[in-house]
Amino acid sequence: MLSLDALTFGSAKSALEQGCAAIAAGETVFDLGGVSTADSSGVAVMLGWQRLALKAGQRLDFINVPENVQKLAALYGVDQLLPQS
Template identity: 45%
Template sequence: MTSPAGNVLRLEGALTMRTVAEMLESGRRRASEGDLVVDFAAVTEADSAALALLLDWLRAARAAGHELAVRALPAGLASLAALYGVDALLPPSGARPQ
């Protein structure tokens, strides 16, 4: 489901209530170790659980004093973030931590 590459965490496949639990801790660890780009380009399906996962990782990164950026956020997930009023919390798509 995930593929680490330097400071990029490439998510793959479906990110739904059935799949995100297995990624929670590994993403938290990566976010707390240093700046991170979460790449959604290979995500085939995403629901509100994917948004909750991303917000959890963002919280973990900030708590550790690191940045988290999002790349290729699916339109449906961006729409959900806007609907829930949390879109302003997400770093700009395509941003890369320094």
């Protein structure tokens, strides 16, 4: 299970790798409830995960997405690409 406490510029590479491994293991729901710090890099990471999942014929759903990440995704016009359960 994916377990992250930050989705920021400093953690983006590690977060992307963890998510890619989770997708390869068949995970299709990412719970971001443990994320206490996030910035626009988090949106980019989530888009990267979604792109990888779609390439693998899967679709990711995100739950407990931090409010600031939701707002950033909406601001950038990509919120529809990051489905939430």
